[in-house]
Amino acid sequence: MADMDDDELLDALGVEVAPLKASSRTPREERIIAGFEDILRFHQAHGRGPQHGEGGDIFERLYAVRLDQLRKLPEARALLAALDAPGLLAGASSAAADVDVLDEDALLAELGIGDVAQANDDLTVLRHVRSSLEKRAAEEVADREPCKDFETFQPLFEQVEQELKAGVRKALRFGRDASVADGNFFVLGGQLAYVAEVGDTIKAPNGESDARLRVIYANGTESNLLRRSLQRALYKDDTGRRLSDPDMGPLFGGEAEPDDIESGTIYVLRSKSNHPFVAAHRELIHKIGVTGGKVETRIAGADKDATYLLADVEVVATYKLHNLNRVKLEAIFHRLFGAAQIDLTIEDRLGNPVKPREWFLVPLSVVDEVVQKIIDGSITGHIYDIKIARLSKL
Structure with missing residues (x-):
């Protein structure tokens, strides 16, 4: 047996070795399929396709844009037909962007696919590896869980929306050194967030003070992220806003106003x-x-x-x-x-x-x-x- 090569040894053990089949897919097609599989997993988890709108989290909105763009991609329907059991590609496009004016390369770039032809042999290019920013965003979303007592907070969100419409509150750009306190409202990722509780002060690894928060979101979820994590997320979010405290303004005063x-x-x-x-x-x-x-x-x-x-x-x-x-x-x-x-x-x-x-x-x-x-x-x-x-x- 010592003189047997690998194939003879496997044959003696009764192991049939099937030759590896080379993939017939191009790198571009493989990445289109991988992108669609993310959408299918979302459908399986929620029983529906991803939708646009501020009510959804950032990943749902990204999947919704991706799905709209796949519907416009010429070869996508044929390529994904076998996978598309829910019929997601047959729906109407509802993306805010006009994807009709984009060529195929631009569409692929919007999907995060890019032109892989030239970089295919470049060993210095990392593939299928998320950036640290994407990882942090994913971890933040993953840390959210259903808020069991959301009925207690829902009237607050409804009230705040009415105050915004009436001008009683204002949405202000979040500054680098802006504070986060108990009872504050923010807009993060296009969604209202309420700081319900601020825990005891703790020391961060860099020696600065921090605290664990209980943050309630308008979609009925909550998270217990750190105060500095919330501050960083709000500062980096171009749409991040702090809602001002209710300002009743000059209900009664010495100077007349238009109303x-x-x-x-x-x-x-x-x-x-x-x-x-x-x-x-x-x-x-x-x-x-x-x-x-x-x-x-x-x-x-x-x-x-x-x-x-x-x-x-x-x-x-x-x-x-x-x-x-x-x-x-x-x-x-x-x-x-x-x-x-x-x-x-x-x-x-x-x-x-x-x-x-x-x-x-x-x-x-x-x-x-x-x-x-x-x-x-x-x-x-x-x-x-x-x-x-x-x-x-x-």
Whole structure:
């Protein structure tokens, strides 16, 4: 047996040796297939194809762009047909970029494939090796896990979105030395992030102080990354933003602004509607509004207006104010009571379905408390907790 060569030894052991088959794929085709396999793995994990939009993480959005570009690549459909059991390539392209104007090399570059023909024999070129930046991004995403108590934080995200639309908050560019504190909101990777907790201060390997954070994301996930890691990610993200604290601005002041009215009235109404839901909760359902004229004139003909539930109303409270910025004031009420807005559909006089707005399931005592806090400026940082029907601090 000592005189046997390798083939004879394997034959004696009964091992059949099949000759290695050279791959018939070009390096370019192999990388197109590898890129599509990433998309297939995403489909298998989530039960759908990757989609565009700020709601998805960075990798989903990258896969969505890659899929759109593969749909435009001439040879991709034939090359990937055997793999495309879910029919992903048959969908319509929805990428924001116009991939029709790109040639094949440009498309491959967008896919991260590039022109491999010239570099194929270059041993100095690393292949299938992710950069340290890609690794850090992948680790950050991988560290996220479902937030089990997300229902506690969801109203905060909804409130912040309303504050941004109303101009109560602003999205500011994140600076190199910007701080990160408990209760801060940020935009990272196109997604809202909330710092729910800041742990005890620890010493980083370079001797500087750091802390472990609990960060909640608007898509229902959370992570426990370090404060300096979040700072670096925000600084390097061109779209990274810090959301300013609520700025109620000049609700009342000595100088007039474009949306100011010289004097005005906040009014609170209670409906006399016979609708079963309204009748059952009449003492809690209120409409809150602001007018620069007389309240009586504003509610005249309420029984003919779907805005007032096609019924007469009772004025249960009024608050006279001066130098009032009506837009910002109404934004505050919607910010606080948006989650308590009633979901009610009635028919107007022509039988068309109407969903009246600005009716909230809020006790009158809470409305009064909110108005007093608006006047003294302490409303900032409060939310209305619909579970206990009371104001609470953030």
